[in-house]
Amino acid sequence: MAGLQKLEKLSAPHCVLLAVHYANESNLAALRALTALRNTDFDVELAFQILLTHLPESVPPAEYIEYLDELASGTRAPGDDPAAVLDIAPVEGLTNAQARKKRRKLELLPLVHPLYKAETELDPLTQFLIHRAHQIDAQTGLPNAIPELVAPFIGHSEYLRTWLISTALPLLRLMYEYYPESPAPSLDDFARLRGRRAIDLQLANLRQSHAGTREGEHAARDLRGVVGPWICGATERKRRKLSPDDRSASITEKPAQEPDDWEALFGWLVDTSKADFALVSSAITEWDGPEDLDLGGFEEGRDYVDDDTQRKLERRYAQTALACLYLLDSNHTDTLQTAHGLLSRISDLLGLEPPPDLTVTVEALPSCAADMPVLQDLKASTLLEENITRTDNPLTEPKQDAVHLVELLIFSAFVLSSLQQPFSLREVARMFLRNDRSEQITLLHKIVHTLSTSAKLDGEQWRSNRARLLWLWNWGSSQTGNDRHAQGILGHIDSKTIETETLKGLLEGSQFPLVVQLYIRPASDRSALPLADVERTILTAVLQHYDNASNGNRTRGGMKRASDIVAAFKSHFPSSGRFRRMQALLAATHAMSFYSLILQHGVPFQPVNIRVSADPLSLIQKLLEQNLRSYTHLDDLISIGQNLIVAMPATIMDEDASHTHLDPAVFEKRKLAAERRVIGMTVEAALAEDDFETAYSYVVNRLTPKTPSPPVSPALSKSSQRFSFGSYDSDTKEDDGEDVAWRAAVQAGRHRSSLSSSQTWGSANTAARPDLRRLEQRMELLSQALLLAPPRHLEEVLAVWQECETEMTNLLAEETEAEERFNDAADRRLPGAFAEAVAIQPRREVGRGAVEEAPMGLFDVARGAAAAFSKSAFPLRGSGGSRAASGSESHGDTGRASVDLGSDSESMHSAGDERLRRRDMVANAVTGGLASGLGWVLGATPVNERQ
Numbered sequence: 047m048a049g050l051q052k053l054e055k056l057s058a059p060h061c062v063l064l065a066v067h068y069a070n071e072s073n074l075a076a077l078r079a080l081t082a083l084r085n086t087d088f089d090v091e092l093a094f095q096i097l098l099t100h101l102p103e104s105v106p107p108a109e110y111i112e113y114l115d116e117l118a119s120g121t122r123a124p125g126d127d128p129a130a131v132l133d134i135a136p137v138e139g140l141t142n143a144q145a146r147k148k149r150r151k152l153e154l155l156p157l158v159h160p161l162y163k164a165e166t167e168l169d170p171l172t173q174f175l176i177h178r179a180h181q182i183d184a185q186t187g188l189p190n191a192i193p194e195l196v197a198p199f200i201g202h203s204e205y206l207r208t209w210l211i212s213t214a215l216p217l218l219r220l221m222y223e224y225y226p227e228s229p230a231p232s233l234d235d236f237a238r239l240r241g242r243r244a245i246d247l248q249l250a251n252l253r254q255s256h257a258g259t260r261e262g263e264h265a266a267r268d269l270r271g272v273v274g275p276w277i278c279g280a281t282e283r284k285r286r287k288l289s290p291d292d293r294s295a296s297i298t299e300k301p302a303q304e305p306d307d308w309e310a311l312f313g314w315l316v317d318t319s320k321a322d323f324a325l326v327s328s329a330i331t332e333w334d335g336p337e338d339l340d341l342g343g344f345e346e347g348r349d350y351v352d353d354d355t356q357r358k359l360e361r362r363y364a365q366t367a368l369a370c371l372y373l374l375d376s377n378h379t380d381t382l383q384t385a386h387g388l389l390s391r392i393s394d395l396l397g398l399e400p401p402p403d404l405t406v407t408v409e410a411l412p413s414c415a416a417d418m419p420v421l422q423d424l425k426a427s428t429l430l431e432e433n434i435t436r437t438d439n440p441l442t443e444p445k446q447d448a449v450h451l452v453e454l455l456i457f458s459a460f461v462l463s464s465l466q467q468p469f470s471l472r473e474v475a476r477m478f479l480r481n482d483r484s485e486q487i488t489l490l491h492k493i494v495h496t497l498s499t500s501a502k503l504d505g506e507q508w509r510s511n512r513a514r515l516l517w518l519w520n521w522g523s524s525q526t527g528n529d530r531h532a533q534g535i536l537g538h539i540d541s542k543t544i545e546t547e548t549l550k551g552l553l554e555g556s557q558f559p560l561v562v563q564l565y566i567r568p569a570s571d572r573s574a575l576p577l578a579d580v581e582r583t584i585l586t587a588v589l590q591h592y593d594n595a596s597n598g599n600r601t602r603g604g605m606k607r608a609s610d611i612v613a614a615f616k617s618h619f620p621s622s623g624r625f626r627r628m629q630a631l632l633a634a635t636h637a638m639s640f641y642s643l644i645l646q647h648g649v650p651f652q653p654v655n656i657r658v659s660a661d662p663l664s665l666i667q668k669l670l671e672q673n674l675r676s677y678t679h680l681d682d683l684i685s686i687g688q689n690l691i692v693a694m695p696a697t698i699m700d701e702d703a704s705h706t707h708l709d710p711a712v713f714e715k716r717k718l719a720a721e722r723r724v725i726g727m728t729v730e731a732a733l734a735e736d737d738f739e740t741a742y743s744y745v746v747n748r749l750t751p752k753t754p755s756p757p758v759s760p761a762l763s764k765s766s767q768r769f770s771f772g773s774y775d776s777d778t779k780e781d782d783g784e785d786v787a788w789r790a791a792v793q794a795g796r797h798r799s800s801l802s803s804s805q806t807w808g809s810a811n812t813a814a815r816p817d818l819r820r821l822e823q824r825m826e827l828l829s830q831a832l833l834l835a836p837p838r839h840l841e842e843v844l845a846v847w848q849e850c851e852t853e854m855t856n857l858l859a860e861e862t863e864a865e866e867r868f869n870d871a872a873d874r875r876l877p878g879a880f881a882e883a884v885a886i887q888p889r890r891e892v893g894r895g896a897v898e899e900a901p902m903g904l905f906d907v908a909r910g911a912a913a914a915f916s917k918s919a920f921p922l923r924g925s926g927g928s929r930a931a932s933g934s935e936s937h938g939d940t941g942r943a944s945v946d947l948g949s950d951s952e953s954m955h956s957a958g959d960e961r962l963r964r965r966d967m968v969a970n971a972v973t974g975g976l977a978s979g980l981g982w983v984l985g986a987t988p989v990n991e992r993q
Contacts, residue, residue: 059149069100079128094174107195118171183233212279266332274339319370377468413522498554598639634689670731677731687724726786749787788834795828
């Protein structure tokens, strides 16, 4: 009782100092009694300030919760025994002046925390609790005591409830419940956070922990229990004004205009999806969005988001999820599966039908709607990152069309992956929006090439892959766009190109039966490609293998592939001229592969050399030069030459009708010309190797004249001037073969072999004289040349003939002289009377050495020259033997012909009808040529010109 009396005598400053003493000593019972007994000296704010300034933060809030409630409600009670707890000794010795002085020096903290100075409408208890919570966190680092302090009073103030939910609760969960081992900000720092910086800090631990987890199972928890509650205080934070220090410190850290907290969260989801799509997908899949909040039960049924805002946020949440899909840059199949799961989640959020499973068959793939307005409004710029999150972006607008479009793009990426062309969803979207035909064709080529060169695929796999390509082209729809052939990501390509490239892939993959089923004999009436295009594509593939072949043998490499394709499809194109030409080309190339052939710069022969050559027959000339005695394979070489002429390799794929559909008669003429040209080459090769007998046989037996030589004409003259064995004109004239024939005969007639003509022989029989035998053969070749050569070239042949005739005359003169010596010696050995009788008989001149008397006039000269030529043109025609008409390469001696040709009747009896006709042809040709020549001398006009 005495203590209470003393208390009454204390001044107000003494009481304040005593209350400070009790607070420092944590003597809450005495403080409670003091403030109750001296109620007039302690208003609510002063009592809260004393507690705030001097009560140790380590004191458990439970010990002064009741006292705080008494102060706030104004129902102060001194306790059961206030006298027992009151002790005024600490201030009893102070005078009033000393007490007042100390009271003035006493510094008490303001009740409002600096962060909340703008909250002027807060009551003292709310201000005290918030300030006390910051003190506890700052001094003890144990914010877990904050709910114990604040929770009993959340019914006192809605602001306090919101502050506890949005500020204290998220921080406590981060520090103690979710990530106790991770560093966390102080309550002061956390309360200062706004916008994106706050979201980044709150979810930083989530991304770090996700690195060690596969599913990111904490994502939804953190959004629900940390970020969601924090956003509930957005309204209070907007009202809160920063102090000058806070404002200056934050200017460089964030933009002046902070986005809405929900927008900041959506932005974080979009940005994070680019680096960690699985985390964002897991978060969106498990978190139901703005309505899914874990407020720790402190909300007590209150809604912090109204219905209208809730609907807007839900649509924005779905739009954010769609934006995350369009920013997906990974092309892994697992990522596409994750994207498909997120798309299912979006469909669920919007109440739409979920997409089918990614692994469905081609027939079950989603199809493009007949009319999708979203496809008409799309531009490439809508996919830019700065535009993808805009609320008016048609790609991410939370509507059925937008969801269906991203579904088609996801399935397109997955189908491309199944075709061994991994693409991310973003890359597929870019390609679709760019609508670049060249880019789409390049992708189509890559797909077909990869399928063709990868592991062996069976027919069913190829059939399925073709169906996938067609789906990528039209997305299962028959509709077309404004500038597209179909709706799919390959829609800028026409269907013919799609089918043609697919056909090439089937050919490369050797799926010949499937080609027949799909393109040549389809089950439906409507063929995927016109038969002419199928033929062209097949032959193009054949030529591609042919051109890439390194060897001409059709049993190896590219030639084998080319031959297999031709063999598989030639029966389906029985009337195709191109297929026949291709077969001829392959046959010629295969036959040439058995010979050694090196082109310029030491490069071995390859099949493509035939295709690029303007004159394929010239390769036979090189073949003969590089392969000894290859000229003996005449029939093989003729077959090669004729096949090359039939194939016309350089024009085999030309659309020119003159190259595509040739008259069989034209082919036969070209084959005949090629045969004669090849024979001419072999004759030249045989002569180069000094094999005169083979060259003689080829000329006599294989280059026989077909018709009498035609009159001279300018066209023939021009053609013959062009001629050489090493040249070829695809527009070969009809007489080119004959041109080759007579030149080959002339070349063989000029040839002088290693056999010497100066050898002497002991017998007068010409059959035993090889030099005479060779000379007679040469003259026979020249006589053949006279029959084959055009009239304007007769002088050239006659010049060679005269050289041979002069040589023959000399040889026969020597032979005659030897005979005379032999006869004289024999006469001297006869009996006297008989020898004299023989000597009296005049000797008859025989043989080629006989010289006729020259005529007196010019016409007599011409007539005499023709007669002389007719008598000496065929020195071998009088022989009774006949030469074989076959192309055999071995020839026996035919014997020397009678020297005296005699009359025509004698020649008729000694030779067959063929020999006679040939003689007449030569005589007529020579007579006509000489008459024409002499007529020019006389100034006469030839008969054919007069006519």
